[in-house]
Amino acid sequence: MATTVRHTAALALAHALSAAERGLPVFPLSPTKLPALRSPHRGRPEPVLCRGECGLPGHGVYDATTDPQAVRALFVAAPWATGYGIACGRPPYNLIGIDLDISGYEPAEGTTPDSVAALQQLAFEHLFTLPETVTVLTPSGGRHIWLSGPPNVVVPNSAGRLAPGIDVRGAGGYLVGPGSVTARGAYRLAGGTAELRPAPCPRALLRLLAPPAHHGHPRPGRPSRQGEGLVHFVLAAHEGQRNTRLFWAACRAYEHGFGDALAETLVEAALHTGLTEQEARATIASASRLTRGR
Known part of the structure; x- marks a missing residue:
């Protein structure tokens, strides 16, 4: 059993280093898909609003890096890691993840899963076509579609806002990297997409993912000093x-x-x-x- 765990951890590190070499910021994940390293600020009586400025590991997606030496150090600190996360919204790709979840849904023969059909309907209504791009198959039968965003647009995370079963991973979010092994199974690249780079997000889809801020309300991230x-x-x-x-x-x-x-x-x-x-x-x-x- 210990040999299997070490082998899985070694594979996770190898996949993470390969992703980092392609410019994707990575950090270790546990079998639950959560960050493998616990916060160094745990146990404090009041929450510590730190995103890694303290210099210690354990800040989740804010630990993500493309530096191979730093990646190795993170995995050494988390030898139980069986996968890796890829930070979205970071250069050079400003990655956007479209998560099509079909868990718990058994489509009838000859039909399309709800989330896939919903994305196709959005494409039809808003006149865009999804380009060929990196696609990761999830253990539940869903898929993650990787797209590249422009550097001046912040895409927020959302769950079901576009349509039921469609989640979006943007700035501050992360995707489980292909080659990761979780409690539910392995994440793997879809056939024919391994050599692709994240394709640019169609403009019409980008407008749906990053709608303009509501007028009359303070923008999140720019609140008054109080609060x-x-x-x-x-x-x-x-x-x-x-x-x-x-x-x-x-x-x-x-x-x-x-x-x-x-x-x-x-x-x-x-x-x-x-x-x-x-x-x-x-x-x-x-x-x-x-x-x-x-």
């Missing part, structure tokens, strides 16, 4: 943390008397992490009720 740290805390959330971080931040804002003033900015920040507006507003309302009842 700025809370907004950045929400923006740094990964999948599985989004509601918890939003609730915590909203509670602190209401406790300090500026919850109502910060609510819209927190909603915008939550949308950028992939929560829906309904989910975000419900979470903030719960925080308001809890703190006002204390």
Whole structure:
């Protein structure tokens, strides 16, 4: 068993180094697809808003690097890693991941899975064609489509905003790299795409992925000084943390008397992490009720 684990870890490092050589920033993942290294700030009484500025590993996607020596050091620190993540939204490709999830869906014979059909419908309605590009097959039967974005456009992460079953990985997000092994199985390149580079994202699709900011609301990442740290805390959330971080931040804002003033900015920040507006507003309302009842 130990030999198998070491072999899987060695393969993960080899695949990660190969990706880094092609200019893709990488970091180690555990079999759960989460960052393999725990935060060096864990156990602190208050959240530490650090994205690696402290110089220590354990900041998830913010550890991602293309430096082979640094990649090796990360994997040495996480010998249990069985895969690697690829940071999106970073030069040179400014990677955008279109995650077509079909887990739990068994298409009838001769039909197309919901998420694939939904993407085809979007392409038809908005007059774009998906180019030939890197495609990664997931253990659940889904696929990750890799696209390259322009350097001056920030694509936010989202879950189901384009259509049910379609998630988007953008700035601050990551994709599981091909060759990774997780608790559910292995990620592998689709046939005929191994030698491709991420193709440029069609402009019409890019407009759907990065819609203009809503007028009249503060832009996430540019909040007023009051509550700025809370907004950045929400923006740094990964999948599985989004509601918890939003609730915590909203509670602190209401406790300090500026919850109502910060609510819209927190909603915008939550949308950028992939929560829906309904989910975000419900979470903030719960925080308001809890703190006002204390």
